Amino acid sequence: MLIETFYRQIGSEIVTNKSFKFSMAVYKLHYFDNPRRGHAELSRLILSQAGVPFEDVRFPHSEWPNMKPTTPFGQVPILEVNGQMLAQSNAIARYLARQHGLAGKDDWEQAQTDMYIENINDLLNAVAVPFVEKDPAKQKEMYGKFMTETIAFHVVAVEKQLKKNNTGYLVGDRLTAADLAYYALFSDFIEVKFGGAFLKDAPLLKSLLVRVRTSPNVKKWIDFRNSKYYPDGNE
């Protein structure tokens, strides 16, 4: 058997491969089995859009006490790459986007992609507050306020940026992790939580979400994901 040593540059790192078989980084993404999207979904979308295979590990909550001490911050998602671990959902998403051409084509575009991912993070944190509210009447009021104040304002702002950028995408002239991040959260809002009325005055954002949803690799992932993990049709 021939053993060849060759060097492949990944970013500015040098990886030594001693094998006659070309080997890529092997990704294992670890998350709970429930929620079925949660903080891992953006990374799943990025990997799927990039056409990169990954092991989509979903473990039951009962396994968490054993797993927790093995993770850097006692949290998931975790990305395992060739035995090394990376925590923090946005750090993971950002890393995967950069490795696979979905982070913008230069530093400034990457910064804008970051900005949009951080926007989504803020909205996720904001909606988490009513999400955990136990009193149903109070929860309804909080969700209502979230929609009419926070989301309404944000949708106007994003629509303005989309108009200004004038490519149909949030950053540059092609799909990036920024678009995937907005799709991940807003599709959850539309399909699971609030319906689509809040987008009635945002045609550009509305059509971006459709564009992402019907983009071939994303569509393939969503169809697969829905049939495998949401057989009951729910989130």
Add this chain to the structure above:
Amino acid sequence: MPQYKLHYFNLHGMGELPRMIFHYAGVPFEDVRFEPSEWPQLKANMPFGQVPVLELDGKLLSQSYAIARYIARQHGLAGQGDWEQAQVDMYADCIKDFMINGRPVHDEQDPEKQKVLMTKFASEKLIPHMAVLEAQLAKNGGVLVGKGVTWADIACYAFFNHATVKHPDILKDSPNMAALVSQIGSNDNIKKYLETRPAYH
């Protein structure tokens, strides 16, 4: 050298990290500060109605951590290579979590409620994650990632420099973090900045 303008309130808050990265890197920038009373007029100019905003050649970037990451990357403070940069992001996000989760605690007016929130925040987030940072510093020779200071270390400095004003004991069980904070604080540029920085509020 690019012409940077950083827009933020005349406060520490989320603007302080980008400022400190500029100072640490020795990169000149216009530190535009405004009072809360001026904000209503300025808000409409900001892409997402928020600050800090980085202005560069007429282009605007919001989100303090996107700004921090961008400046750090432009000026060699982001880590070497993509994996290291991801690790730096991870530790920086830990500090961001402290700020986000600490906010409702800080804002709570009722002292009894605040005590409950503080205990929850400390036991669920602050203490366990500070222990993770402390262990990493011990393992990695005094900085969080790689061989030199990165913006994750500066984020720790910005956070604890602010936190120790109201909570002077916060680092009592974290000698490595205390040493890092002291190290960053004794950087000449940071020292000079602190001499002229408006007082804590």
